[in-house]
Amino acid sequence: xxxxxxxxxxxxxxxxxxxxxxxxxxxxxxxxxxxxxxxxxxxxxxxxxxxxxxxxxxxxxxxxxxxxxxxxxxxxxxxxxxxxxxxxxxxxxxxxxxxxxxxxxxxxxxxxxxxxxxxxxxxxxxxxxxxxxxxxxxxxxxxxxxxxxxxxxxxxxxxxxxxxxxxxxxxxxxxxxxxxxxxxxxxxxxxxxxxxxxxxxxxxxxxxxxxxxxxxxxxxxxxxxxxxxxxxxxxxxxxxxxxxxxxxxxxxxxxxxxxxxxxxxxxxxxxxxxxxxxxxxxxxxxxxxxxxxxxxxxxxxxxxxxxxxxxxxxxxxxxxxxxxxxxxxxxxxxxxxxxxxxxxxxxxxxxxxxxxxxxxxxxxxxxxxxxxxxxxxxxxxxxxxxxxxxxxxxxxxxxxxxxxxxxxxxxx
Numbered sequence: 001x002x003x004x005x006x007x008x009x010x011x012x013x014x015x016x017x018x019x020x021x022x023x024x025x026x027x028x029x030x031x032x033x034x035x036x037x038x039x040x041x042x043x044x045x046x047x048x049x050x051x052x053x054x055x056x057x058x059x060x061x062x063x064x065x066x067x068x069x070x071x072x073x074x075x076x077x078x079x080x081x082x083x084x085x086x087x088x089x090x091x092x093x094x095x096x097x098x099x100x101x102x103x104x105x106x107x108x109x110x111x112x113x114x115x116x117x118x119x120x121x122x123x124x125x126x127x128x129x130x131x132x133x134x135x136x137x138x139x140x141x142x143x144x145x146x147x148x149x150x151x152x153x154x155x156x157x158x159x160x161x162x163x164x165x166x167x168x169x170x171x172x173x174x175x176x177x178x179x180x181x182x183x184x185x186x187x188x189x190x191x192x193x194x195x196x197x198x199x200x201x202x203x204x205x206x207x208x209x210x211x212x213x214x215x216x217x218x219x220x221x222x223x224x225x226x227x228x229x230x231x232x233x234x235x236x237x238x239x240x241x242x243x244x245x246x247x248x249x250x251x252x253x254x255x256x257x258x259x260x261x262x263x264x265x266x267x268x269x270x271x272x273x274x275x276x277x278x279x280x281x282x283x284x285x286x287x288x289x290x291x292x293x294x295x296x297x298x299x300x301x302x303x304x305x306x307x308x309x310x311x312x313x314x315x316x317x318x319x320x321x322x323x324x325x326x327x328x329x330x331x332x333x334x335x336x337x338x339x340x341x342x343x344x345x346x347x348x349x350x351x352x353x354x355x356x357x358x359x360x361x362x363x364x365x366x367x368x369x370x371x372x373x374x375x376x377x378x379x380x381x382x383x384x385x386x387x388x389x390x391x392x393x394x395x396x397x398x399x400x401x402x403x404x405x406x407x408x409x410x411x412x
Contacts, residue, residue: 002158002395004131011133011150011394012095013040014082015142020090021083021180028058028186029083029176035059037082041149041174048157050172058186061174065156065167073168073409077197078155078401079361079372080148081178084140085383094136103128108137108385116386123204123380124388131391141387143379147394148200149174151377155401167405171197175361181215181322184364196336196371198404199362204352205393206344207376210330210337211355212363213264213285214292215322218299220246220280222273222315236275242306242314243271243278249302262287262355264295287325287355323359329366330373337373343403349396352376375400 017037022030029035038059045053045063052064067073084090098106103125106116114137118124135141152172159165171194175183178201202209224239250266252258259265264286272279284299286292296319303317330337337353344351356363362372378393 002154002398004391004395007150007154007394007398008097008131008133008391010154011147011389014146014150015093015095018091018093019083019142020086021177023086023180028182030180030182031083034083034176038174038176041082041153044153045156045172048153049160050156056188059176060187062192063156063172065159065170065172067167067169067409068163069166069168069409074195075169075171075193076405076408077171077173077192077194077370078152079173079175079197079199079365080145080152080201080377081175081183081361082146082149083176083179083183084142084146085144085179087383088140088385089138090140090142093139093142095141096134096136098132098134101127101130101132106132106134108135112137114385116388121381121386127390127392132388133391134388135385137385140382140384141379141389143377143387143389144382145178145201145377147379147389147397148377151200151394151397151401154398155405158398158402159405165402165406167409170405173197178361181359183361184368187361187365187368189365189368189370192370194370196333197362197365198336198340199360199372199374200377200397200401201360201362202356202374202376203378203380203382205376205378205390205396206350206352208337208340208344208351208353208373209356210353210373211287211327212323212325212359212374213287213357214289214324215359216284216292216296216319217322218282218284218296218317218319220282220299220303220315220317222246222278222280224276224278224314226275237310237314238275239278240273240275242310243273243280246280246302246306246315249306250298260357264288264291266295266299283322284319285357289325323363324367326363326366326372330371333371336371339404339407340373340375340400343400343407346407347396347399347403349400
């Protein structure tokens with residue numbers, strides 16, 4: 001049985017190290033502070049008895065648990081990322097442990113009236129009686145994806161200490177910069193050497209995902225002309241108003257706050273401007289490849305229409321693809337999903353097979369030749385002050401890893 005206290009201690013040792021990534025940096029990792037946890041993880045893997053532990057010049061960590069069976073078994077991998085989101089501060093994380101959660105409001109910061117409430121976050125209801133780890137309301141927690149790292153390390157340690165559990169060769173990998181879309185960019189798939197892998201980067205217990213968004217980023221630049229407002233008639237072009245026109249011309253209900261399931265969206269996440277120039281930054285998401293391409297075309301068409309309306313090239317747009325739906329790469333090898341599903345069922349976990357409304361390292365790795373579905377890590381409300389993780393979910397995720405290893409070794 002995996003110790004709750006051991007899981008809590010390990011997890012807290014990770015989340016109290018600030019590893020926030022930076023999308024504006026061109027280095028890998030994007031922030032020097034990611035090295036603090038990366039180096040700790042490399043040493044910890046060695047200390048629990050993992051072999052072939054490496055950490056490269058970009059902070060990618062890999063390690064091996066050798067097979068303990070004589071017959072040939074596929075090499076499987078487990079992958080998580082150690083950076084945290086730039087959306088909310090990850091400095092000075094002060095986790096709070098809520099033992100035997102009573103199902104009521106959790107006061108994170110009394111002075112500022114910051115409350116984690118089941119009335120708003122309804123998922124809390126399913127964890128009544130369990131042990132929760134929350135923030136203190138001033139930072140994110142970092143369960144995305146330090147819960148995944150904790151589970152992988154704990155599972156490897158458990159397998160090392162329990163050689164009666166038979167398994168093939170297992171590779172583990174920890175990556176920087178996943179939160180800014182670069183986690184797989186410098187991942188050496190050949191060096192990793194697995195037949196397939198799983199990212200431990202999902203949310204609630206039971207999640208098992210092999211579909212994700214097709215993703216692109218768009219930068220819309222509106223050029224204006226600044227003239228003294230007292231003499232501006234017929235001369236001034238206010239880029240802010242034209243940018244507003246662009247924003248209002250996209251479907252208002254096709255945004256993150258109005259969509260779910262397989263529905264795609266346009267998401268305006270940054271605006272920076274003045275009369276002379278305004279820049280809009282969007283992300284474009286859709287599970288369906290045709291709809292994804294159509295969304296990009298909608299933005300290009302709107303740009304052309306506004307330029308035509310104003311009689312000059314006043315707006316420019318740059319669209320860059322970021323990642324694609326891994327479903328195309330996973331469906332030919334669906335047995336890897338079936339193994340994970342069977343592992344959950346044998347542990348009395350109800351599998352929740354659904355599309356990811358986002359992406360993981362696995363989506364890019366799948367297109368790099370490493371099929372890589374996603375499994376729950378247990379956390380909720382990622383990227384903000386209301387993030388929390390049930391300890392029991394982390395224990396179950398750890399058990400799923402061990403069970404997948406065991407089932408893979410039994411395959412004929």
